[in-house]
Amino acid sequence: MPLGDRLIVSVELTNAKDKTxxxxxxxxxxxxxxxxxxxxxxxxxxxxxxxxxxxxTEKKFRSSELGNSQAYDLTLRGRFYNRRGGKENRLKAVDYxxxxxTADPKYAxxxxxxxxxxxxxxxxxxxxxxxVQFKAEAAARKALELExxxxxxxxxxAQIKRSSWEWAEAEREYKRAIELNxxxxxxxxxxxxxxxxxxxxxxxxxxxxxAKALDPLSLANHADTGFIxxxxxxxxxxxxxxxxxxxxxxxxxxxxxxxxxxxxxxxxHREAIAAYQKAIEKSGEHTSIQIYMGAAYxxxxxxxxxxxxxxxxxxxNEYVSPTELAILYDALRMREQAFASLExxxxxxxxxxxxxxxxxxxxxxxxxPRFQDLLQRIGLSH
Numbered sequence: 001m002p003l004g005d006r007l008i009v010s011v012e013l014t015n016a017k018d019k020t021x022x023x024x025x026x027x028x029x030x031x032x033x034x035x036x037x038x039x040x041x042x043x044x045x046x047x048x049x050x051x052x053x054x055x056x057t058e059k060k061f062r063s064s065e066l067g068n069s070q071a072y073d074l075t076l077r078g079r080f081y082n083r084r085g086g087k088e089n090r091l092k093a094v095d096y097x098x099x100x101x102t103a104d105p106k107y108a109x110x111x112x113x114x115x116x117x118x119x120x121x122x123x124x125x126x127x128x129x130x131x132v133q134f135k136a137e138a139a140a141r142k143a144l145e146l147e148x149x150x151x152x153x154x155x156x157x158a159q160i161k162r163s164s165w166e167w168a169e170a171e172r173e174y175k176r177a178i179e180l181n182x183x184x185x186x187x188x189x190x191x192x193x194x195x196x197x198x199x200x201x202x203x204x205x206x207x208x209x210x211a212k213a214l215d216p217l218s219l220a221n222h223a224d225t226g227f228i229x230x231x232x233x234x235x236x237x238x239x240x241x242x243x244x245x246x247x248x249x250x251x252x253x254x255x256x257x258x259x260x261x262x263x264x265x266x267x268x269h270r271e272a273i274a275a276y277q278k279a280i281e282k283s284g285e286h287t288s289i290q291i292y293m294g295a296a297y298x299x300x301x302x303x304x305x306x307x308x309x310x311x312x313x314x315x316x317n318e319y320v321s322p323t324e325l326a327i328l329y330d331a332l333r334m335r336e337q338a339f340a341s342l343e344x345x346x347x348x349x350x351x352x353x354x355x356x357x358x359x360x361x362x363x364x365x366x367x368x369p370r371f372q373d374l375l376q377r378i379g380l381s382h
Contacts, residue, residue: 075110123351269300
């Protein structure tokens with residue numbers, strides 16, 4: 001905690017099995033000594049565990065010192081806003097990461113985090129892929145150029161490769177990130193999504209379990225469990241997982257959205273509409289949720305409401321995922337428009353196409369040869 005122009009840092013080493021304290025210490029330092037303190041604490045803990053830091057590990061600790069305290073602080077602030085979620089918070093995160101890079105152009109973690117923030121913004125349909133995909137890749141490559149053994153940079157590159165449909169390369173990057181840092185929760189989480197898209201559901205659940213063990217407070221990790229079950233068509237288990245997530249935080253909008261997906265897949269369209277409305281209360285009416293709401297209205301027989309949503313989306317200034325829009329066209333029995341929208345998604349390299357192979361939302365189109373052809377073109381014809 002800050003105390004005037006000093007930082008007071010309390011550190012405890014606890015036995016996870018019986019919760020007994022093995023060691024504790026308090027440090028009083030200037031903020032400018034933060035990196036030296038980080039290295040000092042790491043070595044003290046290693047000593048208490050009767051282990052020695054390997055040369056590679058010690059180099060990893062020293063690598064943080066490549067950044068100055070301002071760059072480090074700005075990167076932490078960016079991570080905070082990125083984790084909070086939502087378009088505005090993530091744009092604020094991008095701004096902080098860029099400030100960190102300005103403060104220290106050789107600080108690799110800032111580039112890695114910038115890349116990841118761009119990918120999430122594209123993934124959530126907040127920004128157009130053609131506007132920032134190249135920025136995300138450039139930032140990831142710069143991070144690796146500066147620090148080739150930075151796990152965060154390999155994780156960022158894995159996300160880039162996954163979004164580019166370079167599946168084998170993506171898996172290699174996930175594994176490399178985990179090899180460099182086995183306790184990197186986000187890498188385990190990202191790898192679980194990759195495995196889900198590959199229909200390797202048991203492996204996906206195993207990686208997701210590791211992510212939750214490493215970061216038990218992450219609501220996203222808990223909700224991801226439900227999505228894997230949803231993709232595997234184990235709907236009741238998926239519902240249980242999403243409800244468990246909401247018990248942790250009733251304001252977590254993604255869990256309501258995912259619940260809507262499952263209810264829609266089960267033909268419970270009124271329940272799906274209610275879940276989507278709950279999500280809108282929590283996070284606002286972005287274009288993605290409007291699409292799923294419109295599809296639920298169409299399936300529930302409220303065609304006028306569905307058509308009104310479609311018309312609004314067609315004239316929206318916000319980014320509308322053509323992949324997701326195909327779901328609404330399909331619900332309105334506009335099959336040709338649905339496939340035209342999917343082709344538009346393919347041409348634009350829309351990130352939502354990653355879900356095409358596993359998401360039940362597309363099951364109404366799945367038997368069409370054009371759908372199978374598209375899956376083959378993006379490398380998901382399993």
